Amino acid sequence: MVEWTEFERNTIQSIFANLNYEVTGAKALARCLVVYPWTQRYFANFGNLYNAAAIMGNPKVAAHGTVVLHGLDRAVKNMDNIKATYAELSVLHSEKLHVDPDNFKVRLLSPTFTTCMQSCVCVVEQSCDVMSLLDPQLLADCLTIVVAAQMGAAFTAEVQAAFQKFLAVVVSSLCRQYH
Amino acid sequence: IMSLSAKDKAAVKAFWAKAATKADDIGSDALSRMLVVYPQTKTYFSHWKDLSPGSAPVRKHGKTVMAGVAEAVAKIDDLTGGLLTLSELHAFTLRVDPANFKILSHNLLVVLATQFPEDFTPEVHVAMDKFLSALALALSEKYR
Numbered sequence: 001m002v003e004w005t006e007f008e009r010n011t012i013q014s015i016f017a018n019l020n021y022e023v024t025g026a027k028a029l030a031r032c033l034v035v036y037p038w039t040q041r042y043f044a045n046f047g048n049l050y051n052a053a054a055i056m057g058n059p060k061v062a063a064h065g066t067v068v069l070h071g072l073d074r075a076v077k078n079m080d081n082i083k084a085t086y087a088e089l090s091v092l093h094s095e096k097l098h099v100d101p102d103n104f105k106v107r108l109l110s111p112t113f114t115t116c117m118q119s120c121v122c123v124v125e126q127s128c129d130v131m132s133l134l135d136p137q138l139l140a141d142c143l144t145i146v147v148a149a150q151m152g153a154a155f156t157a158e159v160q161a162a163f164q165k166f167l168a169v170v171v172s173s174l175c176r177q178y179h
Numbered sequence: 180i181m182s183l184s185a186k187d188k189a190a191v192k193a194f195w196a197k198a199a200t201k202a203d204d205i206g207s208d209a210l211s212r213m214l215v216v217y218p219q220t221k222t223y224f225s226h227w228k229d230l231s232p233g234s235a236p237v238r239k240h241g242k243t244v245m246a247g248v249a250e251a252v253a254k255i256d257d258l259t260g261g262l263l264t265l266s267e268l269h270a271f272t273l274r275v276d277p278a279n280f281k282i283l284s285h286n287l288l289v290v291l292a293t294q295f296p297e298d299f300t301p302e303v304h305v306a307m308d309k310f311l312s313a314l315a316l317a318l319s320e321k322y323r
Contacts, residue, residue: 034301035308052302141285145304148289149296157215157232160289164216 002169004079011162015147016076021069022062024150028143029065030056036138068139075170086173136174140167183309188255190306195252197298198291202249205290206241207233212286220279244283251314258317270321277322280315287311 033040034052043049046060055061078085144164148155155163183191198205211232213220227236247265254261269275288307292299299307 031301031304035305052300056301145288145292145299149292149299152293152296155289155293157212160212161216 001080002082007158008162008165009079011159012076012079012166015151015159015163016072019069022066024143024146025065025067025069026062027056027065028139028146029068030058030061031146032139032142033061035142039138069143072170075166075173079166082169083173086170136171140164140171143167183255183306183313187306187309190303191252191255191310194291194295194298194303194307195249198295199249201294202245203238203242205287205294206243206245206248207238208241208290208293209283209286210237210241210244212289213283216286217282220282223273223275223279248287248314251310251317255310258313259320262314262317263320266318266321269318270323277315277319280318281312284308284311284315 033043033049033055040049040055043061043064046058046064048054048058049061074085075082144160144167147163148160151159214224214230214237215232221230224230224236224240227234229236231237247262250265251258251262259266288304288311291307292304
């Protein structure tokens with residue numbers, strides 16, 4: 001069970017309350033695809049990822065980045081049980097180990113999610129399927145860099161520690177579903 | 180090893196030209212963050228009176244570290260040869276676990292992002308990440 005200080009809780013709630021999901025999600029995923037180009041492997045159907053400019057301007061990357069960031073919402077709301085949050089959401093994971101590529105494509109590209117739950121399931125299922133190949137820490141590091149750039153001096157060492165701790169718990173909970 | 184392309188080296192040199200003016204602040208901030216966010220790194224500095232962010236020993240050591248980074252930029256065409264002495268220092272005297280190089284590099288990148296939000300683009304980020312990785316590898320050269 002992860003212990004959170006009041007400072008850590010407030011910091012995480014504050015960061016996510018002030019987040020522009022579309023902008024930050026897009027930037028974080030695009031940065032990940034540029035800085036760690038082997039991650040592009042999992043987005044072959046996203047169209048033009050030929051160079052940094054193409055990646056940063058790619059609307060599918062932007063859309064998916066937003067989805068991924070929203071996938072963190074439940075963890076933000078359930079900081080005391082992040083492990084169970086993602087366990088519950090990835091209950092279908094074992095059935096999805098051998099993904100039907102069409103199914104995967106539909107989930108990946110579908111722009112409409114009627115409920116947060118659906119989007120979270122989608123994100124986690126995608127994440128789980130992809131996780132065996134894609135290190136979520138890479139995206140976590142890029143998200144840290146993007147948030148740092150946005151917050152500037154307000155992203156103090158203590159804030160950084162809280163943010164990285166939160167992401168580490170999320171990454172650990174997601175990876176826990178793999179064996 | 181992923182070696183640095185001509186484009187990478189150009190990007191590093193161009194960005195460093197901007198960042199160098201704030202080298203001392205960058206070094207101090209990166210070290211401060213490392214000590215707070217990765218407290219296990221404090222063991223290397225148990226001889227310091229004050230390990231708090233921005234303290235005198237942290238500022239002084241930040242300068243030392245950044246001087247090393249500056250030297251590496253200047254010798255970017257032959258990091259292994261150029262950083263031989265520093266490698267021997269780290270290997271035989273300091274004996275810093277090389278795993279920590281990645282930790283400090285990460286914190287340097289975070290500081291660069293906070294200080295240069297517009298200039299630290301994804302392309303500059305990947306060039307700097309590659310450069311710091313190559314630097315760490317050169318420092319590890321003499322370890323075993």
